[in-house]
Amino acid sequence: MEFYTKTHQEEKLILDRLRKWSRIEGSILQQKVSINWITLGDSNSKFFFTAVKVRNTRNKITMIHSTQGDLLTETTAIQNEITSFYRKLLGSSTYQLEVIDLRVVREGPRLKYEFCCLLMQVVTTTVDLALASINDSKAPELDVFNAVFFKKTWHIIKHDIYVVVLEFFDKVYIHKAVNCTTITLILKMENALYAKDYRPIAAALLCIS
Structure with a gap:
């Protein structure tokens, strides 16, 4: 029995x-x-x-026309066309910037008192609050952990996350594996033919949100 x-x-x-x-x-x-x-x-x-x-x-883009009107069907050619199109829109990076105008800095518009908290030092409590404010179902992309996973395992992984986030605000540097964004192209119209017929939206990684 x-x-x-x-x-x-x-x-x-x-x-x-x-x-x-x-x-x-x-x-x-x-x-x-x-x-x-x-x-x-x-x-x-x-x-x-x-x-x-x-x-x-x-959701897969199988064909697109180049700016010259050529039909592109190969994955690599489509990727290069879309990347080239948005690079032209966004411009390129530079290693030299114009010197700031000190008069504008001293006499121009300034942050209101209620926004001065943006200049405060980031501490571990700030990271905790940021994670708590994220909806449990939110995730940076498909097939990855959502926010509830981080919340449930926070007592295990939080110290590693603290190091990465605080290092960014202290040294203005973040690891490439973390500092990445998924770009998704949304149709502006049916039967899109050119890269300009798509609207890009970005989804940043969870711990940077």
């Missing part, structure tokens, strides 16, 4: 774990396809995996 009771408890524990990870898998798939959960009596995994595949295909 004791053996059967123990076996039943183990079976119940395994089923609870299975349900937990099934819910997590379903949540991930929902975020990927942005489709509401449907009730079909199962986990809907096949439906959501199909939706992910369809969405990835729809």
Whole structure:
């Protein structure tokens, strides 16, 4: 009798774990396809995996025209055309800047008192508050940890995050692996033909938000 009771408890524990990870898998798939959960009596995994595949295909740019009117179908050529287009819009970096006008600095508009907090030294408490203000479902991109992961594991990883963030404000330097942004192109019109027919939006990494 004791053996059967123990076996039943183990079976119940395994089923609870299975349900937990099934819910997590379903949540991930929902975020990927942005489709509401449907009730079909199962986990809907096949439906959501199909939706992910369809969405990835729809979101891929397979052809575009260059500024000269040439049709581009190769991935590398499309990337170079889009990159070149937005570089021309944004301009290029420079190693020399004009000297500031001290008269404007001294006599021109200044920060109001309520905005002076922006000049205060960044401390660990500032980082804690910044993370707490981020919605749990927010994530920098697909297939990466969202904010709730950082919040749940904060007691483990916070010291490493503190070092990176405080180093940035102290030395004005941030590691390249962290200082990156995902650029997404949004259609301005149906049947876009040129790079100018897309609108770029940027998603910065979570710990920099």
